[in-house]
Amino acid sequence: MDIELIHRPGNTAAKVKLQQGETCTAESGAMIAMSGNMDVTTTTHKKKSGGVLKALKRMVAGESLFLNHFEPKSGDGEVWFGANLAGDMMTYNLDNESLIVQGGSFMACEDSVEIDLGWQGFKSFLSGESVFWVNLKGKGQVLLNSFGAIYPVEVDGEYIVDSGHIVAFNETLDFSITKAGKSWLHSFLGGEGLVCKFQGKGTVWCQSHNPGSFGWTLSPGLKPRKA
Amino acid sequence: MNTSAYQVRVTGELNPGVSRESAVEAFSKLFKVANEKAENIFSKAPVVVKKGVDEATANKIQRALDNIGVQSAVEMATAEQVPQAQAQNEQKSEQSTNGSTLERAIERASNAPLKQEVHATSRLVEEQPGYQFKIEGQPDYAFLTVNIPAEKTLRVEASAMATMDTNLVMKTKAKGGLGRLLTSESIFINEFTSQNGPGEIGIAPASPGDLAHVYLRDETIFLQNSAFVASDMNVVVETKWQGLTKGFFSGESLFLIRCSGNGDLWFNTYGGMIMLDVDGDYVVDTSNIVAFTEGLDYKITKVGGYKSLFFSGEGFVCRFSGKGKVWIQTRSVQAFASWMYPYRPVKKKG
Numbered sequence: 001m002d003i004e005l006i007h008r009p010g011n012t013a014a015k016v017k018l019q020q021g022e023t024c025t026a027e028s029g030a031m032i033a034m035s036g037n038m039d040v041t042t043t044t045h046k047k048k049s050g051g052v053l054k055a056l057k058r059m060v061a062g063e064s065l066f067l068n069h070f071e072p073k074s075g076d077g078e079v080w081f082g083a084n085l086a087g088d089m090m091t092y093n094l095d096n097e098s099l100i101v102q103g104g105s106f107m108a109c110e111d112s113v114e115i116d117l118g119w120q121g122f123k124s125f126l127s128g129e130s131v132f133w134v135n136l137k138g139k140g141q142v143l144l145n146s147f148g149a150i151y152p153v154e155v156d157g158e159y160i161v162d163s164g165h166i167v168a169f170n171e172t173l174d175f176s177i178t179k180a181g182k183s184w185l186h187s188f189l190g191g192e193g194l195v196c197k198f199q200g201k202g203t204v205w206c207q208s209h210n211p212g213s214f215g216w217t218l219s220p221g222l223k224p225r226k227a
Numbered sequence: 228m229n230t231s232a233y234q235v236r237v238t239g240e241l242n243p244g245v246s247r248e249s250a251v252e253a254f255s256k257l258f259k260v261a262n263e264k265a266e267n268i269f270s271k272a273p274v275v276v277k278k279g280v281d282e283a284t285a286n287k288i289q290r291a292l293d294n295i296g297v298q299s300a301v302e303m304a305t306a307e308q309v310p311q312a313q314a315q316n317e318q319k320s321e322q323s324t325n326g327s328t329l330e331r332a333i334e335r336a337s338n339a340p341l342k343q344e345v346h347a348t349s350r351l352v353e354e355q356p357g358y359q360f361k362i363e364g365q366p367d368y369a370f371l372t373v374n375i376p377a378e379k380t381l382r383v384e385a386s387a388m389a390t391m392d393t394n395l396v397m398k399t400k401a402k403g404g405l406g407r408l409l410t411s412e413s414i415f416i417n418e419f420t421s422q423n424g425p426g427e428i429g430i431a432p433a434s435p436g437d438l439a440h441v442y443l444r445d446e447t448i449f450l451q452n453s454a455f456v457a458s459d460m461n462v463v464v465e466t467k468w469q470g471l472t473k474g475f476f477s478g479e480s481l482f483l484i485r486c487s488g489n490g491d492l493w494f495n496t497y498g499g500m501i502m503l504d505v506d507g508d509y510v511v512d513t514s515n516i517v518a519f520t521e522g523l524d525y526k527i528t529k530v531g532g533y534k535s536l537f538f539s540g541e542g543f544v545c546r547f548s549g550k551g552k553v554w555i556q557t558r559s560v561q562a563f564a565s566w567m568y569p570y571r572p573v574k575k576k577g
Binding site for chain 2: 006007010011012013029031032033034035036037038040042068080082083084085086215216218219220222223224225226
């Protein structure tokens with residue numbers, strides 16, 4: 001699997017080249033184009049494993065319930081992936097480790113990577129942003145997308161990131177939900193609400209913009225919908 | 228004989244008793260340009276201030292210049308300086324080097340012309356046969372500036388005009404009839420004609436993204452939905468019924484815009500633009516198609532089995548077969564709009 005990112009950073013699309021026999025698993029709806037020999041199967045889980053329960057968990061995560069598997073039938077093939085929102089993408093090479101990815105940032109990964117819902121407990125629920133996380137485990141390449149630019153933050157000790165700005169982080173980091181200000185009232189009025197506090201040693205990838213904030217900025221200009 | 232082969236050159240000399248300051252000021256008033264620009268012309272003189280006009284117009288301009296004390300010369304333009312995009316002159320102008328700068332040539336090279344066979348090896352000096360133009364702000368916020376030669380007309384998508392010279396006259400035409408309405412493209416197309424000399428128009432597409440230019444030579448390109456930006460008048464722009472199944476299931480418009488003939492054509496994307504050379508089979512999500520060349524066969528299909536149809540999130544896709552080019556965009560307006568849906572305020576009852 002060979003990933004090439006083009007039109008970075010604003011209008012990034014990923015071109016994934018697959019050799020015969022290789023399979024790429026992607027979030028549903030991410031494909032924008034592909035060569036004609038590509039075989040697509042849709043499952044609720046990783047191929048040949050998992051079940052409906054895992055799929056349901058993934059749906060709650062803000063990821064769609066279904067995953068698409070791309071496999072070239074004869075010879076090599078290529079698939080293009082694009083996100084809904086403007087922004088950058090990044091690739092990460094998992095080497096028998098775990099990466100926790102924020103619900104909407106997962107785009108695609110190699111077949112050898114295990115996709116699981118990393119339930120972070122009740123504390124995630126309180127963060128008010130994306131409640132669930134996708135846990136990518138194993139060995140292989142991973143493709144993530146962001147809203148805006150991606151910048152890595154090396155954490156050694158403690159670091160605080162607004163939960164809407166997290167793209168992914170190493171599992172070696174422990175995280176807890178905390179308030180941004182000194183008092184709860186100030187945190188609430190400051191619009192920061194709850195933030196994620198990371199502890200340990202590892203990398204957090206952040207996105208420059210928060211999709212939720214952008215959405216609510218647009219809100220007053222949009223036509224009301226029926227309840 | 229070409230009637231617009233004359234040009235007016237400011238020699239830089241002034242009539243006796245005329246100061247440079249007053250000449251610059253009068254000049255900027257006459258040609259409606261900024262003082263700095265007029266100053267620039269005088270410091271760089273001799274400079275051609277008007278070209279591509281007929282003899283009478285050239286003489287008129289010379290008289291006007293003489294009135295404000297600026298000396299000028301009317302001369303015949305050489306073949307290189309004849310404005311292009313004149314159908315009968317096409318062959319000649321193709322080889323012309325009208326003010327060709329390296330910058331523009333590089334720009335063109337990145338613009339992926341439809342056919343490269345003519346000067347494939349020397350594209351850096353190849354002159355674009357149509358109108359002179361430049362595209363700035365690529366790839367994220369492409370903006371098009373076209374120089375319309377005197378008495379020539381450019382067809383522009385309604386409300387896409389951002390800036391223009393004052394000598395451009397706009398006419399609104401309900402082009403393409405009812406079909407345009409159905410493509411969700413505005414039913415009106417504006418036509419900008421440059422009178423009394425060449426004019427410049429700045430065109431900004433509605434969605435942020437990239438712009439592509441192709442010069443059609445008896446060719447046909449199909450554009451999706453809202454991709455049309457501008458075209459030469461010799462390009463026939465019409466809507467094409469895709470057939471009930473093709474249009475209906477694509478979730479897009481029922482119509483494509485068919486552009487055929489000879490001349491310039493510009494189209495835009497939402498997000499980045501990718502050009503694919505198709506030889507054989509290629510599948511594109513219906514909402515990511517921007518344009519494709521005629522000769523490619525296309526049909527709307529599902530990506531996998533019926534399970535994929537409903538659950539893959541891809542819905543219907545377009546399968547192209549044959550040999551040709553397909554332009555796709557990295558973002559989709561529909562996908563963005565549906566992302567926005569939860570943020571729409573909820574209507575209050577009563």
